[in-house]
Amino acid sequence: MTTTQTTRQDGDLAAEGLSVGYRARTGLTQVLADVSVQLHSGRILGLAGESGSGKSTLALSLLGYRVSGQEILAGRVAFDGRDLDRASIKELRKVWGARLAYLPQDTATSLNPALTIRRHFVEGLRRHRGLDNAAALARSAEWLARVEIPEPENALHKYPHQFSGGQQQRIALALALSVDPEVLILDEPTTGLDVVTQAHVNRLIVTLARDAGIAALYVSHNLALLATVCDELAIMYAGQIVEQGVASAVYAAPRHPYTAALIGAVPTIASDRPLHGIPGIPRPSVPVHTCGFAERCKFRTDACDTDIPLVTLAEDRAARCVRLAELPAFDPGADHAPATVVDRAAPAKELDAILTVDNVGVVFARPGSGEPFVAVDDVSVRVPAGRALGIAGESGSGKSTLLRSIAGLVRPSSGTISYRGAALAGTAGERPVALRRAIQIVFQNPDATLNPRHTVYQSLERPLKLFRPDIAKRGRREAVAAMMRQVRLAPDLVDRYPRNLSGGQRQRVAIARALLAEPEVLLCDEVTSALDVSVQASILELLVGLQAERDLTVVFVTHDLGVLRAVADEAIILQNGAIREEGPTTRLLREPSHPYTKELIAAVPDPERANEFLSGGS
């Protein structure tokens, strides 16, 4: 990693043996247990873990922020000689924004939609730095320029929605840094952004934070990203730190089985590291007299059922596992379990095309006057039967629109889409039932596609009623149960409502619903991007497995090249609606020829090329 430029000792923030719980009517749930982390000026500490591991609670606790019902059970948060966990709200308001800055998770809502950018900036600069209006404006414009917002003076008068997601998050970053804080807490600051945008924002975060000598905490579920941008890493599971150390060392040779599993779940493009989900779901609360990860661990023994201390292995390395002495450091690159990565021998060209897209264009009229917007521009592609085609590109590249036009949800403005040689009607409604059955789609967000008032069974019964009248009412329950087994959903979930399922389970239901129609072609629109890494990995494993088992043709849209490599035999790279490059996925990622493909690849965080990534790729 790069060397620290400035060092300010006063900026150190530390949690010491922090235990936090939430009090509800049902009792106390402990979410953090004996957590000690220390932030140092000019360095970034990465905090990794799945949803519900307590990482966001830790991030907010470090700021002294208390959610209602939250209780500090033990330990303290020390900052500049005072205890933030005990500080009065008055004291906290003096440090919040002025000395401790926070960049929240949701890109779309980190800025107030009703206020101009100017108002956001001026408020803090006046309050915390005592600047007058003119000086505050000048400083804001300067910071907007530093995060590469075009026309900064002009941008100040705009509202958040007039910027793209990446720009909004860069503005939020500038806003946090403009008051010259000593500590910066980043809570999944780039989740939800495109790869290229993500890389851009991360580069800025790292450069600006280091330049200013800020002590930063970077919370994310993406270990590869953290290992790329952070100096140190802390891995969190069930409210405990399970491993801690220098980022590159932890990533290269993890000592805790959970760290190894988490690394194995991140799709990467550089190495041939296989992709594995972590079975089971994360434990929601702190474990008592047992290892929190035991129930999902491959290396579990009876010895695991005890309180396990965090063992210091070296000066800057610690892990929480009873079997540390017996188990050697894991090598995430060499896993012996069957790999999810596909690499099939038969060249795709020799296979019959089940779907053919010929010169398809989709044009949307803009409201009022102006040029029409070309979402898909003259795309031709053939999808061989029984294979998986990946469509990759940034947001706005037209990848989803292309998929939707195949599904018959968007009528192509020009060109034809054929299924087994016969042209398909423009919209699904005009297609015969048999064709609608043959082409099924799964969307990004299962929350939005599952009827919240239907049980799993009701949702899964629908495709049977619609497309498979041959199955009598009595047989449906059986068919649903069989499908649930196939997508690895426990049979007792059948009468649950979506709200009582986890995100991964909901997406499995959505996939099961599509598969119950017995489709020939399964269209997947970013089906894993709303999910945790470990869940994503298991869904991808499932899809690849099902595809092979059922000889299914899959068209998979994603913005994540790692995911692309995990599922797609062949891929096309879209930019501004047009194909920039196409070919077998492995070759495409190994030897990209189009500059745009190269740009996309450079944007994928890779700890082995951290310096390259942070300096801007090429």
Next chain:
Amino acid sequence: MTDTAQQAGRPRTTRAPRRLPYLVRQLITLLVTLFAITIVIFGLTAIAGDPARDILGQYATDEQVVAFQHLHHLDQPVVLRYLEWLGGVLRGDLGTSYQSNGPVWDVISPRLGPSVVLVLLSWVLTVVISVPIGLWSGVRLRGKRDASLTFVTLIVAAFPEFVLGLMLAILLGVWLAWLPVDSTAVSYGGLFDSPSAYVLPAITIALGTIPYIIRLMRANAREVASETYVRAAVLRGVTEPSLSLRHILPNAAPPVVTALGLQFAGLIGGVVVAETLFGFPGMGQLLAQSAASRDAPVVEALALMIGALFVVANLAADAIVVYVTPKLRDTVR
């Protein structure tokens, strides 16, 4: 992340026809709605039947009835009468009152001023009382105190206006004797010569809408207060009152503005009740009296005016919502 959110800066559209400017579209909506209102109003009074016998009394001769019908064109087909009335309205002639035999306008005009003042007063009362209470309770109040406020608003909402009006009259007018129970004083002298006569009716009318607006404001403020951008503001050191007034209110206000427009109907209903109750010489009282005495031309004119007021209030509320919501301001053109 969905493509839509990513493309905030880039237009992503479905097929949209070329559209007229927002204000012109609103104006057309207004005219079409008013036209529909005239049909409904006239239709309803026509369905109510021939008023000749009711107005002339049971001892009127058949000749007198025929003469009355002829005088007021009641012997002509409904459609013709409607067109004649509509033509009159467009020329500014609201017709002739059955009761006074003078122009309807002369019957209505002295009552217009007091009623407009009364409605505005109760509307301002509603806003001034419910918005701050709703905002404050949504952002700050939790637990028992919050539940008590909800309980009180529910109790007030449960009472019909005439009961509330009577209770207020007994409390403030009789026991404490602070305010006149009878508002007839308004009809003498200038519009603002007897201000105390406005107070009881205005409070009565406002109490009909205040609980509803408080609850709506509270719910919206609470929802916005839990948004991440509010938490982010708190963690930037933003304090009250800036947090509530600048960060929460502008985002929580739009649904309340819409409701305030819609509540105009409730307000007008309250006007009829309160004016009758307190003998306030306004349009509401006139409406009640004219309906009872079957003075169709006056009822029609009043209904049309009230309808127009309601439509204008709603369109204005829509326009304000668009104006105060930056995101809408850009999409609605």
